Amino acid sequence: MIELIYSDLCNGCGQCVTVCPTNVLSPGPQGVPLIAEQSACQTCFMCELYCAQDALYVDPDCATPRKPDPQKIRASGLLGQYRRDSGWDEWADDPRHANEHWRMDGIFALARGAG
Numbered sequence: 001m002i003e004l005i006y007s008d009l010c011n012g013c014g015q016c017v018t019v020c021p022t023n024v025l026s027p028g029p030q031g032v033p034l035i036a037e038q039s040a041c042q043t044c045f046m047c048e049l050y051c052a053q054d055a056l057y058v059d060p061d062c063a064t065p066r067k068p069d070p071q072k073i074r075a076s077g078l079l080g081q082y083r084r085d086s087g088w089d090e091w092a093d094d095p096r097h098a099n100e101h102w103r104m105d106g107i108f109a110l111a112r113g114a115g
Helices: 015-019 046-050 070-076 081-086 101-114
Strands: 002-005 056-058
Touching: 002 070, 015 046, 046 056, 046 081
Parallel strands: none
Antiparallel strands: 002 056
């Protein structure tokens, strides 16, 4: 479940708001998103995948908010871990390996429409 957004790391791109299939995030001051509907988070990690700044933390517990300590999470190296471990940017500069993750957008659009 989305737990933390680090405003000092966020560049205000809004990608996390755009890709969230359940509209958990909303635009906030200076482009830094707000967690508007935490209980709607499905822990799909899409926001973390699209955050190139590693400015947010999604806890793997999808049922219970944990209220983690922001300093401990920052020091732990967990910020952006899912994006790194998935190889999201691994082939970004190699034209032989186009990133096909964008194809999930259609599926999430269908899910938003069904809700």
